[in-house]
Amino acid sequence: MSAFIRRLRSERLRKVVGRVLLDAGLVLGGALALAAASAIAMHDGGRAYDTRAYWLAGQHVLNGSPLYVRADYSTLDIYTYPPIFAQIFAPAALLPELAVAWLWRVSGILCLRYIVGSWKAAVVACLFIPVLTELSLGNVTLQIAAVMIFALRDRRGAYLMPWIVALKFGPVLLVPYLWLWRPESRRPLVVGSLLFAAACLISFVVSPSSWPGYFDMLGWQNGAQLAGAQVIHIVAGSGGIDFVVRFGLAAAVALIGTYKRRAWLVYAAASITCPVLAVSRLAPLVAMWRFRPGGDLRGAIDRPDTAPVASE
Numbered sequence: 001m002s003a004f005i006r007r008l009r010s011e012r013l014r015k016v017v018g019r020v021l022l023d024a025g026l027v028l029g030g031a032l033a034l035a036a037a038s039a040i041a042m043h044d045g046g047r048a049y050d051t052r053a054y055w056l057a058g059q060h061v062l063n064g065s066p067l068y069v070r071a072d073y074s075t076l077d078i079y080t081y082p083p084i085f086a087q088i089f090a091p092a093a094l095l096p097e098l099a100v101a102w103l104w105r106v107s108g109i110l111c112l113r114y115i116v117g118s119w120k121a122a123v124v125a126c127l128f129i130p131v132l133t134e135l136s137l138g139n140v141t142l143q144i145a146a147v148m149i150f151a152l153r154d155r156r157g158a159y160l161m162p163w164i165v166a167l168k169f170g171p172v173l174l175v176p177y178l179w180l181w182r183p184e185s186r187r188p189l190v191v192g193s194l195l196f197a198a199a200c201l202i203s204f205v206v207s208p209s210s211w212p213g214y215f216d217m218l219g220w221q222n223g224a225q226l227a228g229a230q231v232i233h234i235v236a237g238s239g240g241i242d243f244v245v246r247f248g249l250a251a252a253v254a255l256i257g258t259y260k261r262r263a264w265l266v267y268a269a270a271s272i273t274c275p276v277l278a279v280s281r282l283a284p285l286v287a288m289w290r291f292r293p294g295g296d297l298r299g300a301i302d303r304p305d306t307a308p309v310a311s312e
Helices: 002-044 049-063 083-094 097-116 119-125 129-137 141-153 155-168 170-181 183-206 210-221 239-260 263-271 279-291
Strands: none
Touching: 002 119, 002 129, 049 083, 049 097, 049 129, 083 097, 083 155, 083 183, 083 210, 097 119, 097 129, 097 141, 097 279, 129 141, 129 279, 141 155, 141 170, 141 263, 141 279, 155 170, 155 183, 170 183, 170 239, 170 263, 183 210, 239 263, 263 279
């Protein structure tokens, strides 16, 4: 009886502590989010550093200006993604920049809510400063993370994998895991790749000069200096070599995670691997708690050695 009472008290204590921590997280996370939103709005109305580059790229598409320039990654307003994304973004360039910045920021908030699983968790996630930094900058980091979580939860997410791979390269590390442990994703991966290739072909036909400019930009950036606030690098002085080293390390981690069927490990490696790693790029790691025991992402805990891989 005494053992039962101790266990009951222990469970009650865990629940009380959990509620206190949740309430504290909601209060502190909400306060930080409101303070960040106020600071952003008061500074210049809410312009977003990265979203401005996308908006300007859309402007260049509309007026026929070159998309790419030879400049370091930290240079304001430069565009470093394939031309097809600037062409897709072109309709948004018809809107005022501030409107686009806030609309894109709202999309980031919705993606944050999706990757953590609830609005309460999204508020608590704001305690992780990289999340607020990403929402301020308006990059594509949270959107890419949402697609990866979608691909792990639903086979339809695999159709979008080629698109996010083309944006940041790192998400390709999730593909072996999906191919091996999510056999229902194999067909969407192939079909999605073919559709993306067809879209790129159309993009080339529409603007033949943009694609050579993109590859020239990539070649030049390989030797560019890594600079900027909160940039994390292993090899200084060469963006290309640094990325290759980081990609190799992340690939090793992702392959181990795939073999062991540790989805959380593969997701972590893929979500933070990108050409230039800054502290803000760690924001997708707030989704890690969904891989906990009892979470909603299967394949997160143990590799069932006796479980066969299903065929299509």
